[in-house]
Structure formats: structure tokens, C-alpha cells
Amino acid sequence: MFDWKWEFVWEILPRLVQATGNTLIAAGAGYGIALVLGLVLAIAQRTPYRLLTFVVRELVEFIRSTPLLLQIFFVFYVGPQFGLRLSPWMSGMIAIGLHYSCYLSEVYRGGLDSVPRGQWEAATALNMTVVQKYRRIIIPQAIVPAVPGFGNYLVGIFKDTPMLSVIGVAELIHTANAIGSEHYRFLEPYTLVGLIFLAISLPAAGMIKVFENFVRRRMGMK
């Protein structure tokens, strides 16, 4: 049978809980960056400036077509050659935020496209500026159909944080590895990490559904 040691579990649990906090911070900060930057990238692709639209679209395609791991390495190891000297934490959050902003920009794009043309026209008839139209009329309506997509990528970014372990960010996998090599025992740390991921990812999906309904009701769209 398994050689499962409960006393070892209790011994390492505090460290793993702390690492869970780090993981959540990395995922949350990366997601925050992605939410803001994703919107900027989506709107940039809708401007009448052809060159800007082209460059942004190609950039999004480029980032979506290359592995996140490579991007993390690039920011952390190649960045210093260009004078960009960042801590593992900063590098990791920027890389993961940038990567996911490209996916979120597509979610935003779908949401923005779903707002009927009549809404833009009504806003023009009220003499709103472009910024007012986006801020007051278009974005609030674009968010509603985008919530499920946002939710998927929230879980996605959370599950991708282990990649940050390769540049030394003390998230869950990194900590589990460290514990494993210190004690020559990997069963308990890895099992716990898996359970922690499960315990956070599973309810998240349900909470996103609840949040979606809340947003819909709030917007009078139900």
C-alpha cells in the first residue's frame, strides 16, 4: 500500500498554504493585467487607424501562437539584455498577464461585436463622445456575454501559474518540489498540490455562473 504519512502532511501544510497564497496572488495580478490590457488590445483593433489595428492584431496572433513558457523565459532572461531587469515575480506576472491579455482581448472582441449597431447610433444621437460611448454604453453591454469566457481564462491562468516555478517564483509546484527534494518524499506534497488546485478550480466554475447571473440581473437583461 501507499506509504502515506499524515505527520508529514501536517508538517508541510503551512508551507503549502503559504504557497497557495502566492499562487493566488500571481494568478490574480496576472489576471488583473490581462483584464485591463485585453480591453485595450480589443479596442485598439476597432479604431479607424489601419496601421495600429494591423500591428495589434499581429501582436495578439504572435503571442497566442507561441508558448507561455517561452514568453516567461524571454521576459526574465532576455529582458536584462534590453535593460529590463525584473524580479522573478514581476517577470512572471508580466509574462502571464501579457499572454492572457491576448486571449481576453478575443473575449472582449466577441462581446464588443455582440453589441448591436443601434446602440452606437443611439449614443451618437445623444451626442456622446467615443470615450463616453465605450465607457457608458458599449463596454457594460459587452461584458455580459463575455463573462463565461472571462471565467474560463481565470481558471486557465490559475492552472498556468506552475510555469512560473521555472524562474523561481515560490508558487505551489515550486514549493512542492522544494519540499520533495528536502525530504526525499514527493507523494504527499504533489498530492496536496493537486487537491488544492482541485479545491479552488472546481468551485470557481460554479461561482462564475452565479456571477454571470448576477451581472445579467444587474443589467436588467434577464
Next chain:
Amino acid sequence: MEDMSGYPLELTGENIPMVSFKKVRKSYGSLTVLDDLDLDVNAGEMVSIIGPSGSGKTTVLRMLMTLETINSGVIYVDGKPLTHMPGKGGKLVPASARHLHERRADIGMCFQHFNLFPHMTALENCMEGPVQVLGLSKAEARDRSEELLELVGMIGKKDQHPSRLSGGQQQRVAIARALAMRPKVMLFDEVTSALDPEVIGEVTNVIRKLVSEHNLTMLMVTHQMGFARDISDRVCFFYDGKIEEQGPPADLFGKPQRERTQQFLSAVREAI
């Protein structure tokens, strides 16, 4: 480049029309939607535009609301150019975004499909423009909006979202929303076309009230001949991108001169 020397920087003289289309042309590729349109609407006048679909009726309103650009000619509102602005050498040049923003304030519009903002209540829909664009305080905007919702008979539903309102109710809110901006010119683009027959009356009654109680200039595209006949000062029959015939409703509906007008009107009557 179009020669703009024939167009004045501003209309002068007595009785300047509130809206003036001067040789306005609109085309999509090789398809000409409006051909050298000349149309004046006087202050306080109610003008209805009728005609078969595809005759350019709606385009007239959409150009005036700056939802469509024009290919040539000039539109003046209240004597000042809307589609153009004074440029170097005393000639008109195409309007900048800022000029459009300034001049568009005189115009309000109601749409066939209402286009209310679904994430806002009826009251919030009406307050949005006054607060965000005109810079009114929330209290002022609320007073003004409630007054207008009262006028259109929607004050009892002011806290409802559009999804909870019938088509006729939504359109009445949309009228209040447009009026809250205090436009000089109101445009009604087939505002009853998307409504169930039994609620058309509640919208036309509101427009009737506006005509009799307010000194607004109004342009209305409609398929409701009886309504157009009742409330218009003048009716324009559009055909193939041109005004085929226009005149007081009694004349145009009573004794149309042009063959196309006669054909159109008899076709419409048969449909009823």
C-alpha cells in the same frame, strides 16, 4: 475635390430654414441613394417623408443625424453648416469630429427599433445624455427626465429596464430620452414600424401632443399615411432618391399630381 464656392458659410436673410439640404448626394458605390436633394424645413414645421422602401427616406434622417456621411452638397441646421465648417479662404471644408459634436446638439432622433440602453432603467436612459453630455447635475437631469416621462405617460414605469417594457412603451421612453437633450429638430425614423398594431396609437398620440404643444421642428419617415396626413404641415413623397412630389397633406393625398405618387398612394390604399 468638390467645388464649395457655391455654398455660403452661413445662411442669411429672413426666415432662415431650420434644416436645409443643398444639393445633397449620397451613394454607396455605384448605387445612388439620394440625388441632388434640395429640401428646406422651417422652424416649427412638421414634415413627413413617405415613399416606397429603398427610395432614400431613412437616409435623409440618418445624414441629418450624422450617422451617414454625404458625398456632396451641404446640410445646414439653424443656418449653420452641419456637414461642413468654414475653412481657409472662406470656403467650406468637411466637418471635423469636433464640429460635428458641436452642431449635432441641435438634433435628436428616435429609431425604428428604439435602441434604448438595455442596462439602464427608463429614467436612467433619459438622464444619461443630460448628465454625461450636457453636464447637468443628477438632480436637474432627474427632474427634466421625470417631466418628460410624465409627458409620454411612462412615469409609472420609470424604474423598469427596457426588457420589461412593451414596444410601444419603449418607444415612448425613447422619445423622452431624445427630448431630454432639448434638440431643436426631432427626427422620427419609422417609429411605429416595429410595433404591434394595437400599441401604435400610444406612440402616435405622443407625437401628436408634441406637434400641438411644442414648437419643435420635426421630420418623420413613416408608412402610416393616415397619421402623416393628420399631423404634417407638409408631406414629401420620395421616389428613387428624389423628391417626386411635395405639398400640404390635403393636396398630396387628395389630388396627387404625379403619376408615381398616384400609383404609390393607390397601392398603399389597396394594402389596407
